[in-house]
Amino acid sequence: MSDVPMNERKLVGKAVRRREDPRLLAGRGRFVDDIALPGMLHSQFVRSTVAHAELASVDVSAVREVPGVVAVFTAEDLQLGDIVAQLGRPLSEFVPTAMPILARDKVRYVGEPIAIVVARDAYAAEDGLEAAKVSYATLPPVMSEEAAFADGAPLVHVEAAHNTLVDVSLFATEGIDRIFDAAPCVVEVDARTGRQNALPLETRGAVAHWDDREEQLIVHTCTQIPHQVRTVASRCLRLDERAVRVVVPDMGGGFGQKCVVGREEIAAAAAALKLRRPVKWIEDRKDALSASFLAREQHYRARAAFDTEGRILALDADVVCDMGAYSCYPFTAGIEPLMASAEMPGVYKVPAYRVRGRAVTTNKAPTGPYRGVSRPQYVMVMERLFERAARELALDPVEIRRRNVITDFPYKGVNNITYDPGSYLESLNLCERLVKDEGWYEKQTAAAAEGRHIGIGYSCFSERTGYGSAAFAQRKMQVVPGFDISEVRMDTSGAVTFTTGTMNHGQSHETTMAQIVADELALDIGKVRLHQGDTDRITYGFGTFASRSITIGGSAVRLAAAKLGDKLRAIAASRWGVAPDEVELADGAARRRNTQDVLPYTEIADIAYLQAHLLPKDIEPGLSATATFDVFNDGTFSNATHACVVELHPGTGQVEILRYVCVEDCGVAINPQVVEGQCRGGIAQGIAGTLFEQVTYDAQGEPSATGFMDYKVPTAHEIPDVLIHHLETPCAFTETGAKGAGEGGTIGAPAAVLNAVNDALRPTGVELDHTPITPETVHRALNGAPSLESSS
Amino acid sequence: MNTDPVATHADLQLVTLDVNGEQHDVITEPRRTLVDVLRHELRLTGTHVGCEHGICGACTVLVDERPVRACLMFAAQAEGTCIRTVESLSEDGGGELNDLQRAFTEHHALQCGFCTPGFLMLAEGFLAERPEATKEEIREVVASNLCRCTGYQTIVEAIDACATARRGACAQRCESKEH
Numbered sequence: 028m029s030d031v032p033m034n035e036r037k038l039v040g041k042a043v044r045r046r047e048d049p050r051l052l053a054g055r056g057r058f059v060d061d062i063a064l065p066g067m068l069h070s071q072f073v074r075s076t077v078a079h080a081e082l083a084s085v086d087v088s089a090v091r092e093v094p095g096v097v098a099v100f101t102a103e104d105l106q107l108g109d110i111v112a113q114l115g116r117p118l119s120e121f122v123p124t125a126m127p128i129l130a131r132d133k134v135r136y137v138g139e140p141i142a143i144v145v146a147r148d149a150y151a152a153e154d155g156l157e158a159a160k161v162s163y164a165t166l167p168p169v170m171s172e173e174a175a176f177a178d179g180a181p182l183v184h185v186e187a188a189h190n191t192l193v194d195v196s197l198f199a200t201e202g203i204d205r206i207f208d209a210a211p212c213v214v215e216v217d218a219r220t221g222r223q224n225a226l227p228l229e230t231r232g233a234v235a236h237w238d239d240r241e242e243q244l245i246v247h248t249c250t251q252i253p254h255q256v257r258t259v260a261s262r263c264l265r266l267d268e269r270a271v272r273v274v275v276p277d278m279g280g281g282f283g284q285k286c287v288v289g290r291e292e293i294a295a296a297a298a299a300l301k302l303r304r305p306v307k308w309i310e311d312r313k314d315a316l317s318a319s320f321l322a323r324e325q326h327y328r329a330r331a332a333f334d335t336e337g338r339i340l341a342l343d344a345d346v347v348c349d350m351g352a353y354s355c356y357p358f359t360a361g362i363e364p365l366m367a368s369a370e371m372p373g374v375y376k377v378p379a380y381r382v383r384g385r386a387v388t389t390n391k392a393p394t395g396p397y398r399g400v401s402r403p404q405y406v407m408v409m410e411r412l413f414e415r416a417a418r419e420l421a422l423d424p425v426e427i428r429r430r431n432v433i434t435d436f437p438y439k440g441v442n443n444i445t446y447d448p449g450s451y452l453e454s455l456n457l458c459e460r461l462v463k464d465e466g467w468y469e470k471q472t473a474a475a476a477e478g479r480h481i482g483i484g485y486s487c488f489s490e491r492t493g494y495g496s497a498a499f500a501q502r503k504m505q506v507v508p509g510f511d512i513s514e515v516r517m518d519t520s521g522a523v524t525f526t527t528g529t530m531n532h533g534q535s536h537e538t539t540m541a542q543i544v545a546d547e548l549a550l551d552i553g554k555v556r557l558h559q560g561d562t563d564r565i566t567y568g569f570g571t572f573a574s575r576s577i578t579i580g581g582s583a584v585r586l587a588a589a590k591l592g593d594k595l596r597a598i599a600a601s602r603w604g605v606a607p608d609e610v611e612l613a614d615g616a617a618r619r620r621n622t623q624d625v626l627p628y629t630e631i632a633d634i635a636y637l638q639a640h641l642l643p644k645d646i647e648p649g650l651s652a653t654a655t656f657d658v659f660n661d662g663t664f665s666n667a668t669h670a671c672v673v674e675l676h677p678g679t680g681q682v683e684i685l686r687y688v689c690v691e692d693c694g695v696a697i698n699p700q701v702v703e704g705q706c707r708g709g710i711a712q713g714i715a716g717t718l719f720e721q722v723t724y725d726a727q728g729e730p731s732a733t734g735f736m737d738y739k740v741p742t743a744h745e746i747p748d749v750l751i752h753h754l755e756t757p758c759a760f761t762e763t764g765a766k767g768a769g770e771g772g773t774i775g776a777p778a779a780v781l782n783a784v785n786d787a788l789r790p791t792g793v794e795l796d797h798t799p800i801t802p803e804t805v806h807r808a809l810n811g812a813p814s815l816e817s818s819s
Numbered sequence: 820m821n822t823d824p825v826a827t828h829a830d831l832q833l834v835t836l837d838v839n840g841e842q843h844d845v846i847t848e849p850r851r852t853l854v855d856v857l858r859h860e861l862r863l864t865g866t867h868v869g870c871e872h873g874i875c876g877a878c879t880v881l882v883d884e885r886p887v888r889a890c891l892m893f894a895a896q897a898e899g900t901c902i903r904t905v906e907s908l909s910e911d912g913g914g915e916l917n918d919l920q921r922a923f924t925e926h927h928a929l930q931c932g933f934c935t936p937g938f939l940m941l942a943e944g945f946l947a948e949r950p951e952a953t954k955e956e957i958r959e960v961v962a963s964n965l966c967r968c969t970g971y972q973t974i975v976e977a978i979d980a981c982a983t984a985r986r987g988a989c990a991q992r993c994e995s996k997e998h
Contacts, residue, residue, distance in 0.1 A: 051932030054865015054905035061864035279933025533931030711970035735874035743971035
């Protein structure tokens, strides 16, 4: 860590007002659909209407006759390279599959793009879609894990036997079966979680055009990973990577869905290249719901062994993730099963662990990352195991967790991960106290006496953030995300521009990263401005995901700012003829310690740029510095405990959330208000997946939800206020002491809500393990139905 | 030769819209929605499109001072009305944020900012109609629109704080008139 102590910081740790807000509030943000270029055309996609078929013929001749249509291209017309996401694992563990930009021989889900129609406006492009004639030789669709594994099942990809893309057993402690055989208490959970849409309110989209002067294809696209889009675009279009520039405007959320390379953005870029005219593609909501990247459909068969005191002895899990039709780039179909396998023991001292993680391919829209990636699911399963064991052993549910959470740090887990210090026990105890202090246990008892059903549920979890190259390399991804680069520049007015390879889409990086730089350089934050999301201005980056931006990006930013600070000190020192360590930076100037000598940055910058003859020989002209940062250990773990109080309504089966409490620890909070925003928004998304949202399909593979009438996104009516309490265990190896804070809310909510529902159901003897928990299920549970959860 | 585009293109029509106090003549297809005309013909891109079927409310604008989903209305249907978009809120046309906008930033009621113009116009219309709205009533109205980032709590708090401040300012004005 840098040597500036925290107590000398002026902005880090403060709820600084967001730099992003004025333009967004005034309606002056610039989102991708706000971009209009001269001569711009608009595109839409002819999409498969069947889930699984050989493409017999694609006849688009009539499309060209539709008024307003300018061009239509099929796979044959564009001849693009495929998107292939790779893991460096043997075929027995991972089967690579190609995702063509436009379907070539076969379609594998309803909504798969087959042809791109380009027209003078979006209305005419839609007209054009109607005129396309596609003949299908239909195949039986594979619509569930069971169907995929069945003997003689149709194959979604012929190369993937048993429709299995990933089958990895990362851990198997020797003698684990004997532990289970001898254990006094063994509990099991068979849990399924519904397929969900990350659902950024801004759908995906792109505007691409060829620039003759720069000899570049410029792709404006709303992506969390600008450089990876550039890499894929250049490879699919067979251009030098230099000839592609990806520029990301303001983004209306992403949550992981925009963290993979989309086929449509590449197709729109290809059309622009072919037509030499700007081409826009804006996904409509129907396509966003049915044909975008989805997530979270998982099945856990897990069991855990406990001693009579409630201490966990062993964990054994079989995880199957339904990845839909294709492997996403760059993460592959391994994203969910590998995350679950690597991290499932979580905050608990699990001495023995065996896990098998599989990715199954089905005829559904493909799976991509979604906020939390598998952690909302495995945390839910772990917390169910502990709740069940508490019931078996007649222990208090919080007490059984207290006996098992990691308390001695650093802790080397059975999953070969070293956990850095956190406040697992403290957060658990404080969260319980907050619930008790508000009298919820008394209220629960009183309500029960009136025949009402109030339940209290907890979830205790950690979230690995700051995955560096080392951690991702262990997954054996061929694209190993990890480091980040920042450049910090000062101009002659003493103002600073700095870059990051991360990509803000709501996380407030223009503010939080500016806080870091402003503190490091002792500048007013108004003098500091972030530039992001332009592959020509930023050497390289891995974008924003996995809560990596402040941990890794923010550290690179601080290191680069510190280097620039060194240079400012060195120049000032040379003017005064003293050693650099006699110079300090304060209030926008270099100051000679213990004197009144001051050299404002404007004067130092004048020397660095305009009077470079005044510089000593060993100092180069100009004021810029570049630094990289990577994490070479297992990353840093944020942690939290959530508590949820629900009331179940017997008439409607509604689950009403009466109270939600979150005690979180993300190390040094650069901006506590921003952290709270991440918590609240994350919890809302976690609740959404637990109680409301699910993408389902009929037997033919037709998605049931194509609009918000069929996909229930919770509103202010359903999402409760959240009481947040912060703890702070600074990270020892990020440059700011911060840990990531982007995903924790989403990770903790499903377990807390499900446990609360089960607590409220306690008198009925029913326990639920599947999400979403529908009103129908709750209604039946409260009204005495014996078997409640369907198997899918 | 007839150069009138409306006369030569049967599918086009001249629509006159009053937006933020300015008159605009737009030649457009009758099927174009109000939000598309605002965004793509008038280039008022502050109003956003989130679902195109009237659920999410990102496209909320005021039509004769009442909140309306601009994706559910054809531009032609808005002739003869007064339309207000988010661009009208800033007091000097883009520089100074108004009290509602300031409340949003103070309460961190926006993250990505995509849904924000819709919530601002929803709140502007609602508070004009019900300045005495309680926090619970505000929550009910906030439930008209979707936000994926904030969890809504801070949106409700921002609107409530703005409403409270406006009531305070109003009471003060009344008091000073009495004296």
